[in-house]
Amino acid sequence: MNPGKEILKVIDCDVHNQFRSNQDLVPYLEEPWKSQVRKFGWHGGGLPYASPIGNKRKDADPPSGLPVGADPDYMIEHLVKPYNMEYALLNSDSIIGISGFADADYASAICRGYNDYFINEWLSKSEHFKGYLCIATQDPLEAAREIDRVGPHPDIVGVVVVGGSRTPYGQRLFHPIYEACVRNDLPFVIHPGAEGAGIFNPPTAVGYVSNYLQWHTCLPQSYMAHLVSFVCEGVFEKYPTLKVVFCEGGVNWLPPLLWRLDKNYKALRASAPWLKRMPSEYVRDHCFMTTQPIEEPDNPKHLLMMFEMFDAENMLLFSSDYPHWDFDDPNRILQQLPIEKKRKIYYENAKQLFKLK
DSSP states (O other): OOTTOOOOOEEEEEEOOOOSSTTTTGGGOOTTHHHHHHHHOOOOOOOSSOOTTOSSOGGGOOTTOOOTTOOHHHHIIIIITTTTEEEEEEOOTTTGGGGGOSOHHHHHHHHHHHHHHHIIIIITTOTTEEEEEEOOTTSHHHHHHHHHHHTTSTTEEEEEEESOOSSOTTSGGGHHHHHHHHHTTOOEEEEOSOTTSTTSOOSBTTBOOSSHHHHHHTTHHHHHHHHHHHHHTTHHHHSTTOOEEEOSSOSTTHHHHHHHHHHHHHHHGGGOTTOOSOHHHHHHHHEEEEOSSOOOOSSHHHHHHHHHTTTHHHHEEOOOOTTSTTOOOTTTTTTTSOHHHHHIIIIIHHHHHTTOO
8 A cells, every 4th residue: 555545444344254174064954954064065055167276366365374364363353453344244255055955944054053153163263353144035924033133132233035936036036035135124135146046047038058157157147137127016105214235246347237227217117116216216226236256447547437327326336256266456446536435435334324423
């Protein structure tokens, strides 16, 4: 960092903690799941495609010999301290794919065990750690009970699910989850990772692609569908305090999607009679997006132009995606933005949204 340059405080909204082994959950599980996992390990879903380069930073291996992302002490030394992070919001991407399992009881049991493990083994390790509780979407009523059980914990700041689904998230099937989020004053966070796996629909609108490159590039498709569904199904009218975070799904697809949605709504508003405002207004007031992976064009001016097309300075949250291969260094991205906008994106927006002190 250049001498004299302001050192920004950072809240990282997408940091991935991992398990030491697949036996970590055993002490936190009920029977019959405890015996099953002790014998065979647990299965949490996962990517439907193999990345040819893996998914971890090569320099993130802890000297303790633990798996990447599994050592809280090393995470503090390697990520939190060097980047002046006030908080790292933890989100285990190895667990959220559990919603792709057909066995709803198994999935719910794994989530209950994980949330207890997460609080005891991670959130208790540092005042810099906050995190998202995990739910299984197969059974929304059970998911709502889990939010009510774990949501009051002071270090839990959100509820995370995976972007893969059998139906768009705005539909009333999922409304008990949003009622619980509102009761507990927790944002609903969507993170990619298992689109096309298990019982989920194919990862693109035209079916299954052939490899990880195509899958990773097309991830915003599911986010577009979920966002339109939230608005048009009237979720934000029904739950006026609900906030939704679209995490790690890109950013710059948002303006043209909202243009199209607003245009269509003007002619087809009879399809959504419960809406009282333009669709883009609901998105502006209720939705947030994380910076990683930011689509940075060759010409930096083009990114600034895209940011002017939506309320970027108030809707964006910084995320690094640590310890993944496409990690974003807060000292290197968005350097062309004015400092007052960077303060909002790197720190102030997240502090307000997640009610961090």
